[in-house]
Amino acid sequence: KQEVTQIPAALSVPEGENLVLNCSFTDSAIYNLQWFRQDPGKGLTSLLLIQSSQREQTSGRLNASLDKSSGRSTLYIAASQPGDSATYLCAVRDYTGANSKLTFGKGITLSVRP
Amino acid sequence: DAGVTQSPTHLIKTRGQQVTLRCSPKSGHDTVSWYQQALGQGPQFIFQYYEEEERQRGNFPDRFSGHQFPNYSSELNVNALLLGDSALYLCASSSPGDGNTEAFFGQGTRLTVV
Numbered sequence: 612k613q614e615v616t617q618i619p620a621a622l623s624v625p626e627g628e629n630l631v632l633n634c635s636f637t638d639s640a641i642y643n644l645q646w647f648r649q650d651p652g653k654g655l656t657s658l659l660l661i662q663s664s665q666r667e668q669t670s671g672r673l674n675a676s677l678d679k680s681s682g683r684s685t686l687y688i689a690a691s692q693p694g695d696s697a698t699y700l701c702a703v704r705d706y707t708g709a710n711s712k713l714t715f716g717k718g719i720t721l722s723v724r725p
Numbered sequence: 726d727a728g729v730t731q732s733p734t735h736l737i738k739t740r741g742q743q744v745t746l747r748c749s750p751k752s753g754h755d756t757v758s759w760y761q762q763a764l765g766q767g768p769q770f771i772f773q774y775y776e777e778e779e780r781q782r783g784n785f786p787d788r789f790s791g792h793q794f795p796n797y798s799s800e801l802n803v804n805a806l807l808l809g810d811s812a813l814y815l816c817a818s819s820s821p822g823d824g825n826t827e828a829f830f831g832q833g834t835r836l837t838v839v
Contacts, residue, residue, distance in 0.1 A: 655830035715767030
């Protein structure tokens with residue numbers, strides 16, 4: 612059974628800091644991995660999708676990496692801003708295919724202080 | 726391009742009642758998945774619909790049922806509501822058959838059972 616862990620549960624940083632959010636998963640046989648952002652009480656916004664054959668993806672100030680063999684992914688946020696404050700969740704889609712379910716971590720709640 | 730839309734946004738029901746939640750997928754997507762997110766937790770997979778049939782199911786009781794219509798929209802029904810069913814219910818759409826495995830989520834329906 613796939614388990615996804617995100618540690619720490621919460622993080623507070625000053626504005627402008629570069630930061631790394633970690634995600635680990637127990638079964639390395641994954642189809643892809645997706646990072647999401649969730650604002651309080653809202654739905655999920657897709658940030659980046661990494662296929663199992665890829666090592667990283669970039670979008671603006673965000674960069675996500677994937678090390679399938681070690682069961683780890685990181686989300687790098689450059690020059691953090693107060694508007695980046697939200698909960699960040701990672702989710703893995705298991706190896707059975709493109710239509711398999713997503714397994715989520717509990718998320719990391721990020722607070723960026725002005 | 727309208728994204729994933731869910732209705733209603735908020736709902737209050739009494740224990741024992743039945744509820745129906747609705748979801749319209751992103752344009753061009755044919756697969757709809759439902760997730761339950763309890764406070765402080767990551768979303769948990771309920772089930773997935775494709776071609777009007779339930780294709781996969783998570784560890785949820787039969788009180789949770791669903792439907793997909795020819796236009797790909799979907800409903801989630803919960804019977805005999807329990808206090809523990811209070812959560813944010815999220816709908817996600819994708820189109821894996823077309824290679825679009827990125828999941829897009831709606832804003833969610835907040836269900837409160839009293």
